[in-house]
Amino acid sequence: MKTIYLDHAATTATDPKVLETMLPYFHEHYGNPSSIYSMSRVSKNVIENAREILANAIGAAPREIVFTSGGSESDNFAIKGVAQALRDKGNHIITSQIEHHAVLYTCKFLEKNGFTVTYLPVDHDGIVKLNELEKAITPQTILITVMHANNEIGAIQPIRQIGEIARKHGITFHTDAVQTFGHIPVNVDDLNVDLLSISGHKFYGPKGVGALYIRRGTKITPLIHGGDQEHRRRASTENVPGIIGMGKAVEIALTTMDSEAKRQIALRDEFIKTLLDTIPDTILNGHPVNRLPNNVNISFEGIEGESILLNLDMEGIAASTGSACSSSSLEPSHVLLSIGLTHEFAHGSVRFSLGRNTTKEELDYVAEILPGIIKKLRAMSPLYKK
Numbered sequence: 313m314k315t316i317y318l319d320h321a322a323t324t325a326t327d328p329k330v331l332e333t334m335l336p337y338f339h340e341h342y343g344n345p346s347s348i349y350s351m352s353r354v355s356k357n358v359i360e361n362a363r364e365i366l367a368n369a370i371g372a373a374p375r376e377i378v379f380t381s382g383g384s385e386s387d388n389f390a391i392k393g394v395a396q397a398l399r400d401k402g403n404h405i406i407t408s409q410i411e412h413h414a415v416l417y418t419c420k421f422l423e424k425n426g427f428t429v430t431y432l433p434v435d436h437d438g439i440v441k442l443n444e445l446e447k448a449i450t451p452q453t454i455l456i457t458v459m460h461a462n463n464e465i466g467a468i469q470p471i472r473q474i475g476e477i478a479r480k481h482g483i484t485f486h487t488d489a490v491q492t493f494g495h496i497p498v499n500v501d502d503l504n505v506d507l508l509s510i511s512g513h514k515f516y517g518p519k520g521v522g523a524l525y526i527r528r529g530t531k532i533t534p535l536i537h538g539g540d541q542e543h544r545r546r547a548s549t550e551n552v553p554g555i556i557g558m559g560k561a562v563e564i565a566l567t568t569m570d571s572e573a574k575r576q577i578a579l580r581d582e583f584i585k586t587l588l589d590t591i592p593d594t595i596l597n598g599h600p601v602n603r604l605p606n607n608v609n610i611s612f613e614g615i616e617g618e619s620i621l622l623n624l625d626m627e628g629i630a631a632s633t634g635s636a637c638s639s640s641s642l643e644p645s646h647v648l649l650s651i652g653l654t655h656e657f658a659h660g661s662v663r664f665s666l667g668r669n670t671t672k673e674e675l676d677y678v679a680e681i682l683p684g685i686i687k688k689l690r691a692m693s694p695l696y697k698k
């Protein structure tokens with residue numbers, strides 16, 4: 313049975329052209345970029361080329377890009393690095409209630425180490441309340457970190473406006489753009505950000521590689537100490553194949569982004585409408601318009617998202633309940649609770665995330681079998697009383 317893969321927000325397949333670009337750098341051009349013989353210069357040059365591609369893609373200078381091991385490291389580096397560098401200036405950090413765990417748990421960690429953190433609420437559509445942000449700022453505030461778009465419900469945040477507020481108060485501003493980069497336009501000047509996290513495997517690049525954009529002049533302490541790599545901002549021998557692969561993935565994303573976003577929005581909206589029309593007691597989570605082109609997050613009242621996923625899996629369909637990280641816990645997602653869902657709706661949520669290879673036929677098939685699955689599960693559910 314061919315899998316219908318609708319979990320692109322969790323990860324994407326490495327594009328074959330990306331893989332092809334990477335392969336020679338495992339066994340042919342394997343020199344350590346820090347060495348001085350010519351084999352190493354090849355590695356060094358291709359890394360710098362990838363850095364330029366990535367920098368150009370977000371409107372940055374190559375010097376402002378640090379390669380990392382992925383989105384989680386970029387988030388940790390940004391938040392711990394700024395907190396450490398500015399701890400004499402203040403100890404207050406502002407974030408939102410709906411961040412990815414890479415941001416949320418980093419903030420929780422800092423709370424145990426002398427920092428205080430404000431977790432901004434969001435409205436029913438999952439958008440951060442800007443008036444709450446203004447109110448939260450104190451003379452102690454050193455960092456604001458709010459994600460560009462949410463990985464579970466797809467809500468796109470008013471990053472540009474948040475950046476304006478941050479700048480007015482002289483506060484460093486970080487955004488986790490892991491879900492948006494490669495999918496919708498991301499420009500560090502348009503967004504008014506000082507730091508921005510990127511992850512390769514969310515846009516058809518390889519896993520285990522990412523980047524942190526650090527605006528020139530931003531004070532930040534390294535997370536990983538050791539060698540002089542990345543201008544002494546991140547030690548460790550560079551992941552040469554990964555970095556080259558991510559560079560190639562950026563090139564491909566830039567040429568396909570606009571048409572793909574349009575195509576996915578059309579598929580997404582039709583799929584949402586069909587599900588809401590054909591299945592009773594069902595709601596869409598997240599903002600109806602201000603959302604990632606590929607994100608569909610639906611709550612089915614009175615049943616467990618996990619049971620829906622298992623039934624879909626038997627039909628060869630891969631989806632997720634909100635976030636892959638929370639699939640193993642029984643608590644409903646922190647994001648769904650933050651937008652005000654009752655436990656009955658929060659537990660019954662499924663995220664379908666579309667990708668480049670997703671077809672209308674695949675979505676039609678899911679929409680055809682889903683009503684039967686929901687009906688069957690509800691008939692067995694003591695929580696569903698209709």
Ligand SMILES: *Cc1c(COP(=O)(O)O)cnc(C)c1O
Nearest residue numbers: 382383384412414463490491511
């Ligand atoms: C996937 C994801 C991350 C983590 O990225 P990794 O490269 O898997 O560490 C961080 N933030 C968001 C919003 C994500 O979707």
